[in-house]
Amino acid sequence: MGSYILFFMILLTSIIGTIEIIRTIYEMFFFKKPETHTISVLPLTVNTEDVEYLIRGALLKTDGKLIVVDMGIDELDSNIISRLNDQYHRITIVKQNELCNYIGAVR
Numbered sequence: 001m002g003s004y005i006l007f008f009m010i011l012l013t014s015i016i017g018t019i020e021i022i023r024t025i026y027e028m029f030f031f032k033k034p035e036t037h038t039i040s041v042l043p044l045t046v047n048t049e050d051v052e053y054l055i056r057g058a059l060l061k062t063d064g065k066l067i068v069v070d071m072g073i074d075e076l077d078s079n080i081i082s083r084l085n086d087q088y089h090r091i092t093i094v095k096q097n098e099l100c101n102y103i104g105a106v107r
Contacts, residue, residue, distance in 0.1 A: 038064040039103065043096075045071045052080050059088055067102065068093045 040062040044051060051073075058066050068081055070093055078093070085091040094102045 038062050039067060040064070041067045041069060041099070041103075043069040043071050044073050044077060046074055048073070048077065051077045052084065055081065055084050055091065059084075059090065064090070066091050067099070069096055069099055070094065071096050 040058055042054065042058050044054075048054070055066065055068065068091060070078075073081075081091060081093055085093075092102070
């Protein structure tokens with residue numbers, strides 16, 4: 001009697017596993033994930049330390065655009081941001097008063 005229960009459990013598990021494998025393969029070929037793009041906003045002021053570190057960290061956490069909000073950054077920080085944009089091509093510098101218009105245009 002115990003061997004019949006064990007056989008039934010193995011058979012049931014095999015059937016469920018086979019169905020799951022077929023379902024996964026079917027979804028992989030016939031259902032495409034919609035592309036999602038994220039927009040991250042990083043506000044920077046005059047006395048922000050480690051600008052390059054902050055921007056590189058933000059770029060690692062997002063797969064889309066990074067908008068750096070210029071709230072009075074100096075020339076050195078602007079040059080660092082431009083150099084990083086040349087490297088990654090995902091950074092945009094926007095003035096503080098133009099942020100809402102820019103995000104509305106990107107969406």
